[in-house]
Amino acid sequence: MPRTAVPNVLAERYASEPMRQIWSPEAKVLRERELWIAVMRAQRDVGIPISPEAITAYEQVKDRVDLDSIMARERVTRHDVKARIDEFCELASHQQVHKGLTSRDLTENVEQLQTLEALRLVAHKTAAALARLSLRAGGYADLVLTARTHNVPAQLTTYGKRLAMFGEELLGAMEQLRHLIATYPARGLKGAVGTQLDQLSLVDGDPAKVAKLEERLLHHLGFPAALGAVGQVYPRSLDFRVVSVLTELASAPSSLAKTLRLMAGHETASEGFAPGQVGSSAMPHKMNSRSCERLNGLHVILKGHLTMASGLSGDQWNEGDVSCSVVRRVVLPDAFFATDGLLETFLVILEQMEAHPAAMERENLRYLPFLLSTTFLMEAVRHGVGRETAHEAIKEHAVAAAKALRDGLAAESNLISRLAADPRIGLSQDQLAECLQLGLTKTGAAREQVAAFQSAVQRLLPSYPGAETYQPGTIL
Amino acid sequence: MPRTAVPNVLAERYASEPMRQIWSPEAKVLRERELWIAVMRAQRDVGIPISPEAITAYEQVKDRVDLDSIMARERVTRHDVKARIDEFCELASHQQVHKGLTSRDLTENVEQLQTLEALRLVAHKTAAALARLSLRAGGYADLVLTARTHNVPAQLTTYGKRLAMFGEELLGAMEQLRHLIATYPARGLKGAVGTQLDQLSLVDGDPAKVAKLEERLLHHLGFPAALGAVGQVYPRSLDFRVVSVLTELASAPSSLAKTLRLMAGHETASEGFAPGQVGSSAMPHKMNSRSCERLNGLHVILKGHLTMASGLSGDQWNEGDVSCSVVRRVVLPDAFFATDGLLETFLVILEQMEAHPAAMERENLRYLPFLLSTTFLMEAVRHGVGRETAHEAIKEHAVAAAKALRDGLAAESNLISRLAADPRIGLSQDQLAECLQLGLTKTGAAREQVAAFQSAVQRLLPSYPGAETYQPGTIL
């Protein structure tokens, strides 16, 4: 019976090709072979007899990855690493790899390499997202918007400031990610229970040689740090740390996406459409936030991955077991696929999102009058009206105008015209309109905050060449 | 650039072929076509004009599923359901499907069908597991074992009783699963926002006809119940309920697996080996619990799926959105793949697990004497020794024997020989040995509890024909 193939939906529908390549079965085999070769070179360097011809022979065949052949071997040996050793050795016609190694010396380091490479890809895309967010925040720095708390209007802000707010949150998460990458430690070659016994045996028990061998290898692989005392495995709380940083990274995009979904409901902004795309032929006003919803969904998935990763940490029995194996097969690739898909989606949103300034202004005008009632009072007094008289009149109209709005009797607040029509207050429509105009400038330090965010992004970008111009792939 | 393919690791490595088929992309397309055909039939029945020829034409081509062709269409339409409609219609040379339906009328019901079918498969395998567990519990009903609490010896029990204990937990979860299957409600044909407006339009607004149409369809599909007032989607707390039941179902197997891992450490039991398999050529005593560890890992994964599912529930905005879409694409199939893999692994363990009675007896003898100190006291008194004299002597020896064990001075408790050698106590080695022998029978109602568990399983099995003889697939 032919076996039904089921693709990894996160990889296939959401992640980008470079991320798929990092975690593909073929790439893993290739990376393992490269690690074996690097180990042989380092072993040669400390005096273990391995012929240069053997190394060359392995080098020449390393790209010939045949998963079916390997799987056929695994069905016989019932041991996955043994199957991959046999395949590689037969291809090279040598038997020199895996000397003094246990399976975990191979697999742990290779999985850590994949993790590190994936983290770097994520950092690059986050830098790209920050660059775009900075651009957007700058572009909308003076676009006044009614800020909402509890989902109802509160004070004015600018749209640029709102974006900078989420941008700064993302910057904070990026800082965590950079710290993680800069300090991410490899397990190294530690043997079956972590004592390095087998490598030591190969070099007549000389700890200095083993240290040199390991250092050379890890340097070659590009790890910034290494663990010392480990067991069969590196501590799984390190995997937890990785997934936790990815989950934090998703927070700012997720909040921004949620806010865009809310704004779409008010028609003040939308995630935009690709050129040529229409919302709905039947309902041309419809601005579905499909990408934003997807982004929020990917965040939910990451939280599930976090639960999986936290389920592994703190559960090491003695020098380790493999109850983590199946979990890590799922959670490591999938958390990165989800993060990658989330960032790709985020970049598309940042590229295509649209603001609707007219709708924003409509909201501002609708709600602003209420915020200015005390200003009107002071203005009336300045023009010679008695304070108590003015206070009573203004309050009367404010309550009535609010009620009219709530009851739908008015589409916009008619507070201004009410006040203008009331002789007790003594302010003309023009005078009131001037107050209102002035009120529209009350966005505090919004502009300065946007500028500060942009500077922070500018300081970061030189570390990520190419990020500023990175183009996300097409999303489904 | 060729696209890197990444398989779903849970499906590929752990789940069985029938579960893969339920969730395969091809099967989904086929099920959608069957639903469309069923809808056309039901629509005809209530008087909507659809020609029998059209239905026949669709019937004849429904098995011709070409995912690539559909994906090519989706890239143009940017709408997945539209692409599948077009493909099916072109194959049949008719345009009669999807009349009065919205996308969710199709996709929600089909995903629920997959869910229901998967639940039934899980129930069948759970029944198979209970049958085997019952067999094992019966087989070991009289095998005395030192029960442990806090991981240290506590009292005697039997191995059969220990297995029945986990078995009864599984029975409880099975009862939840059966309740879920028996009451699982379909969303039905409810239209874009749940008001059935579009179906009503097709039948001139006659609610009775729409009710009949829907009832006929759901009956045809085999749903036990249907929802009434829904939105664009059925409530996501229903998905949560499904994943929650699966997570509970994994608990008893997981506890049993963890206990087997502990027992393997004490060499009292192991998960067993396939014929011909050896633990480790270097270390013939090694009994690695790989399958048990895997089972525990799959449970950790399910807990992550539960977090994902709980992240969807209680988050419906108005009549619904699609932030759940990506999550459900992952969590529904994957939770079932994990559960299926877990049950397959569990069945293999139940098939191959081995008890080591000699090691159990060694433990019993090692710890039993301490449990019997008061029995020895009463026996000494019965033979005429003063109570206080005997008490003092026994306590002295018990403490010394425990200390000797802890300090490793003795491999087994020497309490009995110590007591026999002390003239103050007046009991011979034989008399003491008799007490000990009697002590070994102190397993309380263990036997009755095993029998009760077995009866409960017997009552269940007739509902699952074939379960008792179900053979799990080979696991990697």
Add this chain to the structure above:
Amino acid sequence: MPRTAVPNVLAERYASEPMRQIWSPEAKVLRERELWIAVMRAQRDVGIPISPEAITAYEQVKDRVDLDSIMARERVTRHDVKARIDEFCELASHQQVHKGLTSRDLTENVEQLQTLEALRLVAHKTAAALARLSLRAGGYADLVLTARTHNVPAQLTTYGKRLAMFGEELLGAMEQLRHLIATYPARGLKGAVGTQLDQLSLVDGDPAKVAKLEERLLHHLGFPAALGAVGQVYPRSLDFRVVSVLTELASAPSSLAKTLRLMAGHETASEGFAPGQVGSSAMPHKMNSRSCERLNGLHVILKGHLTMASGLSGDQWNEGDVSCSVVRRVVLPDAFFATDGLLETFLVILEQMEAHPAAMERENLRYLPFLLSTTFLMEAVRHGVGRETAHEAIKEHAVAAAKALRDGLAAESNLISRLAADPRIGLSQDQLAECLQLGLTKTGAAREQVAAFQSAVQRLLPSYPGAETYQPGTIL
């Protein structure tokens, strides 16, 4: 140094007094004493010699609960159950309680009693919530509302139908809760490792007597079912099941609350205010959804409790340990406090929530014209206009009107007036208005769905006398 007291914030700020009483330290002591007394009675019934005077003596002092005195004893004995035995015995001047029991025979059953009682309280309040929701759904059954999917307008529905939608979800969860209560099994008196050895010893090994003793006790305590083969503890997946049902129960209220927060942003509805309360003195239009936000927060907390409970399940070592102890001390009471607070908050919202029909109508009018473009077309054709001419003209105006709305050039859609002004279409303002009026009735089967929900609630309520008139407490 005086010890700083920290109250349980869920209990103190959100839960009701009856729920606090169930989980209070005093109530637990009292329940334990009642269980001891019930055990003594049952033991007497099967022939174990316990004097009636002793039982009476215990009865008379059972209400004298002095936590400080018990804690002082615990500091000496370092064993909490021993401390409570000593206290009770000294008060009664007898030493007859806890005969043949282990600590878990006491604590497990008492905690299960608390759980069952708390579940019943939750069911009662859920019935109360359903009664109110039914009332609200009925009251708003004809209030037409623009349904939203993706948070943007989709089709018409009624507000009553929207409420019934969440109501039906709650009904489904209620059904789960009722099933749980009806089948919730007690651990019973099973002894240190679950074999009932110690109770058997008291009755000369007669299993029938032990069965009778246990049955009598559980019947007295009011459990609907009992477990058979357990270890030191009952399976922790049972706690998981409880928390899982509570989490599902929170979903419908949480979705409704989230939707109300969205509606408040559009001023179409609000959670309402207590009489005399104002939103904000500075901003009289402000309708903060504090209670809805709180409800959503309590749901988030429950999901955390679910993670805790799932962390216990499947982690039983052998016959059990107490790594679950601290978790259950937190999760059992707190999950019920959170649920109780959530339901109390929900009931207040259901009591005070307000709809703003005028604002709803404004939305309907704003979006309806777009939904009716094909109706206009058919009407024009019916009046003799060429189909292609009319189609082109209508499409032109629809796109322009949508753009005007989006760009804020119009506060409401001017599609109708545009069409009326275009001679190509040949429909008068009145004819178009009539179409529009008719369009406003397109709410499908909304009314029938509301009625069906109300009937289901009516069938449920007789099982919960008093629920219909239950008044929630004042919330902070």
Add this chain to the structure above:
Amino acid sequence: MPRTAVPNVLAERYASEPMRQIWSPEAKVLRERELWIAVMRAQRDVGIPISPEAITAYEQVKDRVDLDSIMARERVTRHDVKARIDEFCELASHQQVHKGLTSRDLTENVEQLQTLEALRLVAHKTAAALARLSLRAGGYADLVLTARTHNVPAQLTTYGKRLAMFGEELLGAMEQLRHLIATYPARGLKGAVGTQLDQLSLVDGDPAKVAKLEERLLHHLGFPAALGAVGQVYPRSLDFRVVSVLTELASAPSSLAKTLRLMAGHETASEGFAPGQVGSSAMPHKMNSRSCERLNGLHVILKGHLTMASGLSGDQWNEGDVSCSVVRRVVLPDAFFATDGLLETFLVILEQMEAHPAAMERENLRYLPFLLSTTFLMEAVRHGVGRETAHEAIKEHAVAAAKALRDGLAAESNLISRLAADPRIGLSQDQLAECLQLGLTKTGAAREQVAAFQSAVQRLLPSYPGAETYQPGTIL
């Protein structure tokens, strides 16, 4: 009706007094008052007219915290911050606090202060734990132990190395904690929607003055950093980061505790007992791991808190709402109570834990022979025996000895005596014993790894004066 009081069980039973004080209701009121005073001082510095007398008056009454009086006010105002303002002002007979502040300017910063203080307390205790762990690892640096993978014997290691392994994991988490503390940013005074509008109004719109005011305040409070662009609230992903670091911190102690529970089952080690404490009077050999179990339970609780915290992140609507409020009231204090209780428990375990060298040696001897079979072979050949003859003989005995062990026919491996008795091999009992003795030294780089761990701890400790001698409180 008197209100039933329910204490916070994590605070009451597990956390230490200093941690309780940080989160006590009284301490929060006091901290708020101190923040208000600090704001007044900073406001004076930038020219806002506030009399020194007023500040002095507030200073003098700040310690008079009366929670009942505040609660009585809250019941009237229905606004918690307003109640606390009124109480403080009435005590001081001034009305100068909270000028230009919104509630969140007060509460966010105070909660962040509590968080920072609690993080510092956690870091101190972690340093204390590392100091003790280093001491223990050093003490057991040469104690040879059978390392286990898959819970079965694998190779030799030392107990010191095993402890250093968990120690290094804890060091890694400590580094995360230190990074978090060093970069933890305060929200600062940002006003109702984050634009600083109200503070700007007080200083005639001068951004430099507002910046100076805020900087002075945050410096006074001791924050290492500040956020720029925020909304009503700081991003909740910052709370997630805090809980995530705490969860990671718990991993190493949790793995060590789990391993101790396993070792107790083998009697090779135990968590020890307080002087005078006995395991169980009935069973003197019993070494219950109650503290280790508790520690594992507290880790499970933290994972639930993590789910709660992750439920808040990425869920900000616009400039923020208070759906996070109830969650943060629970999760912030409780995650710290759980962590504090976990560290206190861990310190007690590290203080009291006991190794049982004799039992370890027994295990080593039991399993070592199998590990040395190839050594025996080479030795036999060196003494003139034919390789194939020796190989066959040794394999024969190894398999038989393993089977005897598994079947319980031998308590210890009899491989050595078997080999000695077989003339085909030609090695005497003494020669074989010598091999065995040498085998016992095969602990690889264990000693160097312990030393490296100890050095790392030594480099850390000077930053935490007093940590090395910190004594945990008595645990229940």
